[in-house]
Amino acid sequence: MPGPSTEALSTPAVLVDLDVLERNISRMAERARDAGVKLRPHAKTHKSPEIGRLQRAAGAWGLSLAKVGEAEAFVNAGFDDLFLAYPVFGEDKARRLLSLTDRARMAVGFDSVEGARSLAATFADAGRTLDVVLKVDVGYGRVGVLPSHAVEVARSVAELAGLSLRGIFTHAGHGYLAETRDGVEAIARLEGERLVETAERLREAGLPLDEVSVGSTPTAALAMKVPGVTECRPGNYVFHDASQVALGTCSLEDCALTILATVVSVPAADRAVVDAGSKTLSSDPLRPRPGGHGQILGRASRLEKLSEEHGVIAVAPDEVFRVGERVRILPNHACVVANLHDSLIGVSGDHVETVIEVAARGRVR
Ligand SMILES: Cc1ncc(COP(=O)(O)O)c(C=O)c1O
Numbered sequence: 001m002p003g004p005s006t007e008a009l010s011t012p013a014v015l016v017d018l019d020v021l022e023r024n025i026s027r028m029a030e031r032a033r034d035a036g037v038k039l040r041p042h043a044k045t046h047k048s049p050e051i052g053r054l055q056r057a058a059g060a061w062g063l064s065l066a067k068v069g070e071a072e073a074f075v076n077a078g079f080d081d082l083f084l085a086y087p088v089f090g091e092d093k094a095r096r097l098l099s100l101t102d103r104a105r106m107a108v109g110f111d112s113v114e115g116a117r118s119l120a121a122t123f124a125d126a127g128r129t130l131d132v133v134l135k136v137d138v139g140y141g142r143v144g145v146l147p148s149h150a151v152e153v154a155r156s157v158a159e160l161a162g163l164s165l166r167g168i169f170t171h172a173g174h175g176y177l178a179e180t181r182d183g184v185e186a187i188a189r190l191e192g193e194r195l196v197e198t199a200e201r202l203r204e205a206g207l208p209l210d211e212v213s214v215g216s217t218p219t220a221a222l223a224m225k226v227p228g229v230t231e232c233r234p235g236n237y238v239f240h241d242a243s244q245v246a247l248g249t250c251s252l253e254d255c256a257l258t259i260l261a262t263v264v265s266v267p268a269a270d271r272a273v274v275d276a277g278s279k280t281l282s283s284d285p286l287r288p289r290p291g292g293h294g295q296i297l298g299r300a301s302r303l304e305k306l307s308e309e310h311g312v313i314a315v316a317p318d319e320v321f322r323v324g325e326r327v328r329i330l331p332n333h334a335c336v337v338a339n340l341h342d343s344l345i346g347v348s349g350d351h352v353e354t355v356i357e358v359a360a361r362g363r364v365r
Contacts, residue, residue, distance in 0.1 A: 003354075005350055006260060009260060009345060011261050012261045013260045014259055014338070014341050015257070015260050015328070016239070016344045020254060021239070024238050024254060025054050025238055028220070028234060029059040029060065031221055031224065032232055037224045038230060039231075039234075040232070041063060041233065041238070042064040042215065042234065043070070044066050044235055045235040045334065046238055046344075047359065047361050049074060061231075062079070062081030063079060063083075064082070064083045064084075064085045064233045065083075066085060067364055067365060068096045068100075068365065073359050075103050082105075083107045083109075083133065084106070085213075089115045090119075091119075091121070094119040094120075095122055105131075108131075108133070109135045111137075111144050111145050112145075113156045116132055117160060119162070120160040123162030124161040124162030129162060129163065129164045131164050131166040132165060132166065133165075133166050134157070134168045135168075135169055136169070137170070138172055138191050138194040139174050140173040142173060147197065147198040151201055151205045165207060165209065166210050167209045167210050167211025167231075168202065169213035170191060170213070171216055172187050172188065172190075172214070172216050175187045175188065175218040175247075179289070187219060188218070188219035189226065191214050191216075191219050191226075193226055211231050213229075213230065215233030217237045217249055220234040236334060239255065239338070240254050241337075242255075242286055257334045257344070259280060259294070259328070261274040261275055261280070261311065261329055262274060262325070263326075274311040274327060275310075277309045279308050279340060280340060281294050281311065281329065282332070284332050284336050285332060286332045287332070292304060293305070294311075294329040295329065299316070300318075301321070343355050
């Protein structure tokens with residue numbers, strides 16, 4: 001029996017096409033299997049144990065997250081192997097991590113001796129060990145040590161009681177700014193190669209490593225194939241979005257998450273307004289080049305401007321919008337959209353099948 005029609009939903013609502021979601025999950029799992037690497041998807045995209053369970057069932061080894069609060073939500077939901085792919089700092093966080101390690105295999109990122117030291121004493125005093133993974137910057141210019149400094153930082157941290165160096169990781173976020181598919185592919189190869197070279201230098205220096213971990217959705221397919229890479233952490237691929245389409249990572253049919261919105265005002269022939277603004281769609285720009293606030297499916301008209309609860313459509317000359325009409329919007333960045341909502345509506349075609357709780361939304365501490 002199909003569930004109730006999406007017509008009955010109150011808007012704005014975030015819809016997730018379950019068939020597309022499951023296809024995205026199994027395709028990435030298959031890619032990782034073919035490449036011979038572990039898949040550790042970044043669950044910041046959905047923050048939902050239910051979707052995490054689908055990823056585990058398809059073969060993911062564990063999940064990646066960023067914050068301790070997210071890890072607490074996932075461990076409470078039964079997940080037992082998590083990596084915080086983020087430079088976690090501070091004794092308060094260390095105490096919470098220590099309690100998580102009673103119930104789950106945990107690892108956290110670091111890119112400084114100070115950061116690692118802020119976690120070490122809590123574990124050493126408890127007679128326990130926390131796995132840590134060194135973040136390496138392969139060109140994004142956000143966090144991470146440059147490859148040239150990796151041995152020095154890793155060696156200092158490997159000597160700290162209470163910590164164990166599990167591996168190194170990177171995230172080629174600059175792939176989102178590459179203007180061409182060739183550009184994305186060049187970044188993907190370098191992501192893998194630079195990280196593997198860094199791993200070799202560390203091993204030559206007597207620092208054994210288990211994991212060499214890469215990952216972003218645009219670069220995953222190629223970076224995971226570089227020999228020496230052991231793990232991949234894409235996140236956005238479960239949903240995809242308008243930016244992934246623009247980057248050539250996927251096609252429109254591979255996008256699982258859309259926003260169902262209602263036209264609430266048509267104040268002029270060239271302007272219509274929907275009930276989804278920045279509090280529903282986020283203000284994140286389209287990548288790699290800015291261009292509107294989301295794509296209205298099946299229409300040429302563009303979502304030109306957002307305020308908090310208004311999405312202003314610049315109506316194309318040959319199109320008409322009516323008050324009360326519903327539209328589907330493909331967001332620029334699906335990960336931030338999920339975090340803005342308590343729940344996502346799982347649909348099959350035009351039927352509601354399930355409600356997916358975004359259990360770790362807002363867990364930024
Ligand atoms: C450290 C880290 N790893 C993996 C990912 C996943 O990347 P994507 O969302 O492109 O799949 C991110 C995304 O922000 C990240 O910051």
